[in-house]
Amino acid sequence: MDSLVVADVLDTLGLIEPRVTVLRDAGPGNASWLVETESSQQVVLRCYHDQATLTDIAYEHSLLDRLDRGGWAVPAPLSPVVEAHSRVWCLTRYVSGQPRTSETPEQGAQRGRDLARLHVAMRELTEELGQRPGWQPQHTAPAVHEDVDWNGCVNALATVDANLATWARAAQLAAAAALDSIGAAGLPLTLIHGDFAEWNVHYDEQGNLAGVIDFALAHLDSRPYELAVARTYRSPATIDAYRKELAAHDWPLTELEDHAIPILHRAFRVGMAAWEASVGLRTGRYDLPMIERQLARSGVNRP
Numbered sequence: 497m498d499s500l501v502v503a504d505v506l507d508t509l510g511l512i513e514p515r516v517t518v519l520r521d522a523g524p525g526n527a528s529w530l531v532e533t534e535s536s537q538q539v540v541l542r543c544y545h546d547q548a549t550l551t552d553i554a555y556e557h558s559l560l561d562r563l564d565r566g567g568w569a570v571p572a573p574l575s576p577v578v579e580a581h582s583r584v585w586c587l588t589r590y591v592s593g594q595p596r597t598s599e600t601p602e603q604g605a606q607r608g609r610d611l612a613r614l615h616v617a618m619r620e621l622t623e624e625l626g627q628r629p630g631w632q633p634q635h636t637a638p639a640v641h642e643d644v645d646w647n648g649c650v651n652a653l654a655t656v657d658a659n660l661a662t663w664a665r666a667a668q669l670a671a672a673a674a675l676d677s678i679g680a681a682g683l684p685l686t687l688i689h690g691d692f693a694e695w696n697v698h699y700d701e702q703g704n705l706a707g708v709i710d711f712a713l714a715h716l717d718s719r720p721y722e723l724a725v726a727r728t729y730r731s732p733a734t735i736d737a738y739r740k741e742l743a744a745h746d747w748p749l750t751e752l753e754d755h756a757i758p759i760l761h762r763a764f765r766v767g768m769a770a771w772e773a774s775v776g777l778r779t780g781r782y783d784l785p786m787i788e789r790q791l792a793r794s795g796v797n798r799p
Contacts (some may be wrong), residue, residue: 502541503516505541516532518530531587541588545712555625555714556711563618568708569708570711571591592707593705594698599694599731603703607726608739610697612737612742612745615686615687619687627715631715634718634760634764634767638767649773649777650773652776653773660791663791666796667765670795674762683756690714690725696710718756720759725764
């Protein structure tokens with residue numbers, strides 16, 4: 497992102513020549529900059545991805561405001577949103593601490609407990625906020641985004657790599673059949689973070705939770721799906737600690753939710769492949785290695 501564009505947006509927001517450090521500049525994706533004001537206050541300038549809508553952002557801000565008031569350190573909005581240079585921008589709270597680049601089993605267990613506590617905090621907001629506009633639970637469709645045309649995406653992918661398209665169809669059908677076999681339609685829905693992986697959970701130097709970032713994928717879904725997107729398949733300690741913490745809050749996982757965990761791990765990978773295919777359909781540029789990596793974790797062998 498051009499530094500002059502960033503300076504112009506900050507000027508619009510009333511910040512003249514602050515000290516600015518790039519945190520993440522992801523082209524059409526979400527981008528952010530650490531901004532230090534004249535009073536030495538640290539805030540974050542966020543630029544939302546190029547497909548974000550005002551309705552979508554308003555939902556996210558409603559959730560962040562409520563968690564902020566509840567004592568959670570999250571990137572709550574500090575300014576109105578600004579539409580400039582074909583994108584949407586906002587100042588948000590700076591969340592201190594750092595993510596862990598790798599976890600010990602004990603640290604994985606801590607993240608599991610923290611996820612359970614966040615779920616308990618968001619549980620009471622489920623009915624109030626409802627479903628995020630344009631989203632749906634992973635166990636009800638190939639992708640969580642309602643506007644992903646699965647058949648259209650796979651048909652277009654077939655013109656680029658027919659074998660990958662065949663694999664994608666087989667993986668989706670297998671995941672759907674497995675979900676149907678356990679009665680996944682009965683999975684209870686709750687508000688989830690949507691990406692509670694290591695890189696979105698910050699800890700301080702003493703190892704205490706400092707805050708949680710990136711609620712861009714928060715929506716109503718199942719708790720087993722949250723465990724999938726939190727990449728707990730590689731950290732059994734995270735799942736075990738999550739279970740125990742929920743039980744301590746009198747909200748244990750049901751038998752159906754337990755059965756759904758490994759299946760939704762596979763369905764999540766299909767959903768990731770669906771998203772990448774939809775990007776290719778929209779832009780004409782396919783990340784075929786990424787699609788292959790996702791399908792390789794779907795539980796279905798390449799044809």
